[in-house]
Amino acid sequence: MADDQLHVVMFPFFAFGHVSPFIQLSNKLSSHGVRISFFTIPGFIPRIQNLLIPSPTTQIVPLQLPPSLGFPPNIAGTFDFPSSVSPKFVVAIDLIQPQVKALLSELKPDFVLLDFAQNWLPSLASELGIKTMLFSVFSGIANAYLLAPGRLTGIEGPPSVDDLRRPPQGFPKRFGRNNVNVADSSSDLIKTFEAQNILFVYKSKISENASIYDRFQGGLSGSTAVVIKSCFEMEGPYLDFMKSQLNKPFIVTGPLVPQPPSEKLDAKWDKWLAQFPSKSVIFCSFGSEAVLNQEQIREVALGLELTGLPFLLVLHFPAKVNAKTELEHALPIGFFERTKDMGIVHVGWVPQQLILRHNSVGCYLCHAGFSSLIEGLVNDCQLVLLPLQGDQFFNSMLMCENGIMKAGIEVNRRDxxxxxxxxxxxxAVQTIMTEIEKEPGKSIRSNQKKWHKFLQEKDVQEKYISDMISEMKKILVDNPFVD
Known part of the structure; x- marks a missing residue:
């Protein structure tokens, strides 16, 4: 190992929506010679091994969850349990502090990249002479709206729905939703149901009686630097706003475009997709952890049927839930018979990247997870967005309507x-699939093409990673620990 080779420990929260961006960043850094030690629980190791690019300087380090919490030995993160159990994973992270300290003492990395939940890690690592960087896996706009240090300035006590409908002071004025220009912090920017959903960020008291916002701020204040998964081309005003709130190095990773998959699509999927014309199939999936209720499943399925286009609808259900029974209650009698030649409803995992890359897939209806949006654009799909929770509402705002990117359309919902x-x-699907450009370069499709092309520019992505590594080396030189 070269003397100047950086060694970075990755320590994401135990949910795959958090693990995945840490994997993407690990692959980008390791391709530039950075040594990676990836902390995770045993149940995640097979998936991480499958997605990490093999390298002699990359290793996966298992963490053992405390037996006292009653988790099965091979639990695969939050998806194996209902969302109500998720706070137990935060408790588990707190209880493994001695284990983490022992591992860091042995590994002696230069940096640890931590997630929102490990607010105790900066001080622990500092005792060992190790620097920490808070890696927020959320988009710049979500960070700016939800998690900026000044978010609760002027609010007495826990925020209300009305408080959260208004952006924080100084939030970029130019961009909004439904053609709203945010003139000042008194303007409502998000819908009532969205504000109700994000209340949990501030009110859910988890381990140590601290909310998600509290823990994020703890990690933020204690870390040497802050890292955001985004790029200035896509989110410049929001990243500038977030940076203005911080008095420490602010690093942007770039969009972390995933590597093209090396394997081929399973024959069963390829055969089914290949029977339809180019760009005609709707691929509908809401991520690995989002669970729609029966009414939502019914309306999505019937909406897809109304389009008359071929579709693949992918659903997930919590562990121990009978998916067949759920579907029987959700879908009307005769749905499968009516759509048997044009549609598939699949429960469980599918090779999403490979399906999106298929020539027949033209529309991606998804939950607006930031990584999913990048995958959809990279694979030249039209985007129809149905955000379900948290940061997804803001990702959709960025991508659609009066947002910066204007490359997709959001499903209309009641306030x-x-x-x-x-x-x-x-x-929503009909609008995006039949759009006719009235003014050159001004349609959703032309914007989608622009961002598709941008995400193919490897030099841009490589520069973000090179700049990140240079900044890390500079931090080590400018801020050495003194024994």
Whole structure:
């Protein structure tokens, strides 16, 4: 190992939506010669091994969850349990502090990249002469709206729904939703049901009686630097706003475009997709952990049927839930018979990247997870967005309507409770799939093409990673630990 080779420990929260960006960043850094030690629980190791690019300087380090919490030995993160159990993973992270300290003492990395939950890690690592960087896996706009240090300035006590409908002071004024220009912090920017959903970030008291926001701020204040998974081309105003709130190095990774998969699509999927014309199939998936209720499943499925286009609808259900029974209650009698030649409803994992790359897939209806949006654009799919929780609302705002990127369309939903019907699904898909450009370069499709092309520019992505490594080396020189 070269004397100047950086060694970085990756320590994400135990949910795959958090693990995945840490994997993507690990692959980018390791390709530039950075040594990676990836902390995770045993149940995640097979998936991580499959996605990490093999390298003699990359290793996976297993962490053992405390037996006292009652987790099975091979639990694969939050997806194996209902969302109500997720706080137990935060408790588990707190309880493994001695284990983490012993590993860091042995590995002696230059940096640890931590997630929102490990607010105790900066001080622990500092005792060992190790620097820490908080890696937020959320988009710049979500960080700026939800997690900026000044978010609760001027708010007495826990925030209300009305408080959260208004952006923080200084939030970029130019961009909004439904053609709203955010003139000042008194303007409502998000819908009522969205504000109700994100209340948990501030009110859910988990381990040590601290909310998600509290723990994020603890990690933020204690870390040497902050890392955001984004790029200035896509989110410049929001990243500038977030940077203005911090008095420490602010590092942007770039969009972390995933490597093209080396394997081929399974014959069963390829055969089914290949029977349809180019760019005609709707691929509909809401991530590995989002669970739709029966009414939402019904309206999505019936909306897809109304389009008359071929579709692949992928659903997930919590562990120990009978998926067949759920579908029987959610879908009307005769749905499968009516759509048997044009549609598939699949429960469980699918090779998403390979499906999105297939020539027949033209539309991606998804939950607006930031990584999913990048995958959809990279694979030249039209984007229809149905955000379900948290940061997804802001990702959709960025991508659609009056946002910066204007490369997708959001499903219309009722303000007070987020209800959407089959007609809303149909209208969004029909608009994006039949759009005719009235003014050159001004359509959603032309913007989608622009961002598709941008994400193919490897030199841009490589520069972000090179700059990140240079900044890390500079931090080590400018801020050495003194024994």
């Amino acid at each position: 007070r409770d987020g209800y959407f019907g089959k007609e809303d699904i149909f209208a």
